[in-house]
Amino acid sequence: MSSTATPSSLDIRRVAVVGAGTIGASWAALFLAHGLEVVVSDPGAHAEGQTRARVQAAWPVLTELGHVQPGASPDALRFEPDLEAALAGVDFVQENAPEREDFKIDLFERMDAILPPHAIVASSSSGLIMSRLQSRCRHAERFVIGHPFNPPHLIPLVEVVGGSQTSAATIDRSIAFYRSMGKHPIRLNKEVPGHIANRLQAALWREAIHLAAENVATVADIDAAVSQGPGLRWALFGPHMTFNLGGGEGGLAHFMHHLLGPVQTWWDDLGAPDVTxxxxxxxxxxxxxxAGHRSIADLVEARDSQLTALLKTLHR
Ligand SMILES: NC(=O)c1ccc[n+]([C@@H]2O[C@H](COP(=O)([O-])OP(=O)(O)OC[C@H]3O[C@@H](n4cnc5c(N)ncnc54)[C@H](O)[C@@H]3O)[C@@H](O)[C@H]2O)c1
Structure with missing residues (x-):
């Protein structure tokens, strides 16, 4: 785990998790593991019980990965359905409410009116544009996207991007905060729908669907073409570095000289399926x-245990 700042050195001690579904509960577990004061707010009828169960379920893996700080406990979680009470005195909010622009614009305006001016609000939004989400806020400078990958308590990447009114200080503090949580934040220089990683995933999925639609192979074999092949390398290096090695001693320059022509013909042939x-x-x-006989619960368990082993091997 890389860590350049502790939460206390950043003056971020009290964190609110607003919206505690799949993503919010996972963030709550990570923040609790790092010994922060965590209050969770969600109006869902069963939200408190579900959140506590999800945090308990995440704890063994967080312990195994070395995230759990001395004295940290899942029982320290405070649940507060009332937003105003939840946000009193917090330093940082991780927002994980439903992915609807109109909904988040209203919620941000409400949070902005309640929060102390120094508090940062980071949104887990998978692809909405922050300039629009912050448009009705008085302290718009403290709103930023902090987009994680499911499950946020395991996957290191967090994409950080501000809107047109976000201050540089908010972006810098958010990046330092996520680093202090053992995450690997990246900074986007400009807003694009879907940020970076979801656009890359979407591009690959579009072609995978096209190949299935054209009956080039079964869905299982198309998935294996990723998971048994390049997907293994992608856990180590992104596409540019992978092809830098594909060029041997000549690196990416040789790779492009040698293979850019053929790759261009594949690009020209890529599909844009009509997903009827x-x-x-x-x-x-x-x-x-x-999936065969494996249930969704079986697959999630396998994913998380194998992911944990991989993260340990890679020291992430
Ligand atoms: N699921 C993913 O793979 C994933 C990955 C990264 C980011 N995200 C993003 O995280 C956010 C949450 O996604 P999710 O998959 O956890 O959704 P989810 O449906 O599991 O959870 C949303 C939660 O928000 C709660 N909620 C509804 N109204 C609320 C309000 N007014 N205040 C607070 N909470 C409220 C709901 O009760 C629910 O528990 C979205 O913005 C999504 O784009 C999702």
């Missing part, structure tokens, strides 16, 4: 065949 209800049905049938 019939195609959706075929993809679902294909993935069910790939």
């Amino acid at each position: 209800p019939e195609l959706q049905r075929r993809l679902i049938e294909g993935v069910n065949a790939e």
Whole structure:
């Protein structure tokens, strides 16, 4: 785990997690593990019980990965359904409410009116544009995107990008805060829908769907073409560094000289599938065949235990 600042050196001690579904509960577990004061707010009828259960479930892995600080406990979680009470005196908010622009604009305006001026609000939004989300806030400078990957308590990447009114100080403090939580934040220089990683995933998925639609292989074999092949290298290096090595001693320059022509012909042939209800049905049938007798719970358990082993091996 890389760590350049402690939460206390950043004056971030009290954190609110607003919206505690899949993503919020996972963030709450990570923040608790690092010994922060964590208050969770979610109006859902069963939200408190579900959040506590998810945090308990995440704790063994967080312990195994060395995130749990002395004295930290999942029982320290405070649940407060009332937003105003939850936000009193907090330094940092991680927002994980439903992914709807109008909803988040309203919620941000409400949070802005309640929060002390120094508090930062980071949104987990998977792809909304911060300039629009912060548009009705008086202290718009403290709103930023801090986009994690599921599950945030395990995957290191956090994409950080400000809107047109976000201050440089908010971006810098958010990056330092995520580093202090053992994350690997990256800084986007400009806003784009879907940020970076979801656009990359979407590009790959579009072609995977196209290949399935064209019956080039089964859904299971197309998935294996990623997970049994380049996906293994992508855990270590991104596409540029991977091809830098693909060029041997000549690096990326040789790779491009040698293979850019053929790659260009593949780019020209990539598909843009019309994902009709019939195609959706075929993809679902294909993935069910790939899953076989394994339930979603089985697959999540396998993903998280193998991911933990991988993160330990890679020292992340
Ligand atoms: N699921 C993913 O893979 C993923 C990954 C990265 C980022 N995200 C982003 O995280 C956010 C949450 O996604 P999720 O998958 O956890 O959704 P989810 O549906 O699991 O959880 C959303 C939660 O928000 C709560 N909520 C509704 N109204 C609220 C309000 N007024 N105040 C506070 N909470 C409220 C709901 O009760 C629910 O518990 C979205 O912005 C999404 O784009 C999701």
